[in-house]
Amino acid sequence: MIKYLGSKRLLIPRLLKKIDEIGGLTTAADLFSGTSRVGHALKNHGIRCVANDHNVYAHTLARCYVEADADRVRGEATKLLSELMLAPEVDGWFTENYCRQSRFFKPENGRKIEGIRTKIQALELDPALEAISLVSLMEAADRVDSTTGVQMAYLKSWAPRAHNPLELRLPSILPGPGRAMNLDVLDAAREIEADLVYLDPPYNQHSYLGNYHVWETLVRWDAPEIYGVACKRVDCRDPARKSAFNSKRKIEATMRELVATVRARHLIVSFNNEGFLGRELLESMLGARGTVSCDVVDYKRYVGAKIGVYNPSGEKVGVPTHFRNREFLFHVAVDR
Template identity: 30%
Template sequence: MRYIGGKSLLLDNINNVITSEIPEISSVVDLFAGSGIVSSNFKSKGYRTISNDYLYFSYVMSRASIVLNKKPAFKNLGIDDPIKYLNELTFADTNFDIDQCFIYNNYSPVGQCERMYFQPENALKIDIIRLTIKKWYTEEQITENEYFYLLSALINAVPFVSNITGVYAAYLKFWDKRTYKTLELTEPIITNNGKKNECYNLDFTELLSKKCDLLYADPPYNSREYLPNYHILETIARYDYPEIHGVTGMRNYDDQKSVFCKKGTVASAFETMIRDCKSKYILISYNNEALLSTEALSDICKRYAIGDSFKLFEFSYRRYKNKIPNDTAGLKEQLYLLRRH
């Protein structure tokens, strides 16, 4: 999944800083997990991993891959291959009413709806798969772990048939070739690190009391809120039939705005996180063009760091705009490391 601020290109830098500076750590809290790629990296390296994100769809994406150490058995379902079953499911196979199909009725061009996020066939398939997963769980045919395993597979499949450039803040006014593909779920990748890993859907302040060796934080860098850019994935994950508005069918997100996205609150948000953290070390991903200046964030880190433990690492980074690399000098990804306890 293409994800704003995704760290796939920076995993080596993150790993190198950890192994060279704090090789003794064995447990990590990923406070703003996003796509889950960094949490999955930590888990694959053998760390006991605690993943968190305030957005529910992000939590769903990580819930299976982080918590589970093996594929669920689906003993009570009576279906040998649930992923194959869901891929082959048609509307005629179900007892659902078309009025129950929220994505079909609101994000594909049918009836009075003009939104072009999905071809009608894929929109309907998203709905019947989501409704089936919910039905199985409600009727106790699948466990909580099995529920999130299947839901994660659905959320991860949706972007491959979405009529967007990368995020859901707008849809294309013509059909991209990917939208003609049939929605297809694939098995979530599960690695076994032999640890009891955890996953949460909480405000960042509620995880600061977790005592781990390392707290890794990758908060938003600028004023761009995440939920408006992924509102449809949030709605598919929750399937809560929200009130929507505007050209894009946006759900309300006033209660999910981040303090890291506001110039007036970003400094105090960082201070709260660093001051109240109970983990031994903190590693923060940020960049030199973010909402809070390098100097300001460095000062906060130094204020709470034990001794002279604070270190700043910077890496040149190519700026990407509209899929075209832009090599304008100046942008640097940063890692702020300090010891707290």
């Protein structure tokens, strides 16, 4: 899976343990799905899952990891990825902007990525196969990128992995049904009812669209107008695409509304101890829906934070202050 700020890879065993302790859960909705690794783990655990995210690259990950039925598409997807590896290279918009104007990938990998993406577009694939091939390409590009894990900047000198050849691999798709949605979280919360709703919102000002703008462009394939050293899409600045959860001013009221809207017997919420909302405030908000308990999980900060602070030109401008932080895992047994 792609490198992703706030990814819950390390929390998943705790989450599954909690789900087993609750018992009897057959449906779940992950309303801020990101990489979809939570939905993937829940589907693998036998829970029927819906995954939602407002960014299109994350929705594509959900279509692959939660919605696609491996029993139906695994054979065709394997064949398709072998064919895509043979796609002729293309040196166009993507290579110019992300390999020469900026340096997210080496040009030889950029041309390969662009060739494969052009071919995916031309094939007009079945939706599941399209999502699987786009995720395979996103993950292949992620393995050869030259960043610290976010696309606000690229490294001044090429990362060692950037020299590796691009290779498509079959994502670990799972058998069975699932659903992916691409809505603002409040709309998704109104539409979906499940035994369990899981909420893992952004917890500070860093926008996911800004941090992963290259994946958004790779998936949308819309050659957007771009700005700045990192060649960000102009819609990163569009108020309509900003998340209320990235705003210190708006997050509290929006979280309150979300908690009030969710339709589930159980609610699990992840929140970081360095976020805009403190533990006591969250406990009182969640207490409006039922009985709240909280586990505290201590873990390493994300890789970029360990490497240091870089400016948009890829120069190191700060050193990390600490290497560990805590994640709160709240559970609400909903009774009102």
